[in-house]
Amino acid sequence: MELDDRDLDSGQKHYKHVERLPSVVESDCEIEKEFANLSIMNLNRHLAVLENDYLYHISLEKSERLRKAFSDVKFVCMGGSPKRMHQFAHYIKEEIGFQLPIGVALQNISEESDRYAMYKIGPVISVNHGIGCPSISILLNELIKLIHYAGCKDVTFFRIGTCGGVGVEPGTIVVTSEAVDGMFRAEYRQIVLGKEQVRKTKCDEKLVQEIVDIGKKFENKEGIEKVTSGKTLCANDFYEGQGRLDGAFCDYNAEEKMGFLRKCRDNEIKNIEMESLCFSGLLNYANIRAAVICVTLVDRLNGDQVVSHDLNLQFQERPFKLVAKYIKEQLKTK
Structure with a gap:
């Protein structure tokens, strides 16, 4: 290493732990000074007294x-x-x-x-x-x-991974513009001390466009193909939450599943995965630049399961290559 x-x-x-009441922490001049110049927003002030x-x-x-x-x-x-x-x-x-x-x-x-x-x-x-x-x-x-x-x-954060596409070809790289939950809300919801906390999940527009531009520049070259941007639906599980018919439980039929997926497409959702809501919500709250870049392994409008394992492995490398291109260009300017 x-x-x-x-x-x-x-x-x-x-x-x-240094036992101090939150009200004391809030009024501490030294802590206020330390936190005043942070680029990270909403950072836990209790960290200053550990x-x-x-x-x-x-x-x-x-x-x-x-x-x-x-x-x-x-x-x-x-x-x-x-x-x-x-x-x-x-x-x-x-x-x-x-x-x-x-x-x-x-x-x-x-x-x-x-x-x-x-x-x-x-x-x-x-x-x-x-x-x-x-x-x-x-x-x-x-x-x-x-x-x-x-x-x-x-610092810039990236989530690079795989996903199911919605109306896009397998192998397409989707750069998330906004993450939404299963109710199509662009919000990361979390229960904190018995209350629901809501954080917005819209991604950095400038960063999204920069990545898409690099993707277009190298599209069909060096293993980067079919780059687009759009909304991402973030589900809480792999099966029912994503409308699959092959889980252990399924209380809906194929027609209802397809109706939901078509509704996703009509709401400009390009892909479905399981982490973008938390990723974009927390980093947005912290004021840290971040992007979700995932490759589609299947078009969910045409089926649920990946056809080829070898093709799957090949597709997984595409986000690697796009993010690497972005990082290399950024390092040249630093």
Whole structure:
């Protein structure tokens, strides 16, 4: 790996809470000063009074060593599968020409936690987020704290993955313009202390357009094909929530399923997956630039199941290539 184990704290220490009432935290001048210049919006002010903060699920701890190791991060790339993000780590390493020290190989920084697999390749983090909003929510909380503790500036987050298309050909890359729930609401809803909290999920228009423009520039070249943008429906599960007929439970018929999918298409939804709502909602709330870039494995208007495993593997590489092109162009200007 790029990081020497000695550059990171052991990750086995527990942080200590400093018992202070929220009203006191709010009025503390030093904390107000610290939070006034943050690019991350709505950051938890209680973080300022933690002696230590152990990022449990990625096995890292707030420290000066962490700051030195991660302060250069500019891009955080997230995808569902640990294997896929390991592949992306090696791919982006070659694409940006990053050289590891002699005798050092890419290794999972978060191996001790056994929850997520994370790799650092110079200014790029590659990490898997698991399946669904709860899993990606945990990781986003700790990654946002990581870039805060490391003092990172102008960081862009990407979710790169696979999805089901709605009225688009398999192999199409969809850049999400806005994530919606199963009721077509562009809102990430979460129950906090017995109350529903709502966060908007519209994606950064400028970033979406920049990525689409790069996609069009390289369309039908270097493995990048059929790039578009549109709304993404984020479901809470893979089967009923996505209107499939092949789950263990199904209390609707084929006609009702098709009616729902046609309604999705009529509402400008281009694809369906399971993480975009939380991803866009939390990063939007934090004022961090972010984009969801997924390749469609099937057109749900024509069926539920992926036909070819080999074609699936080939399609999965397309978001890699598009994001790599964007990162390379950005690094040229920095």
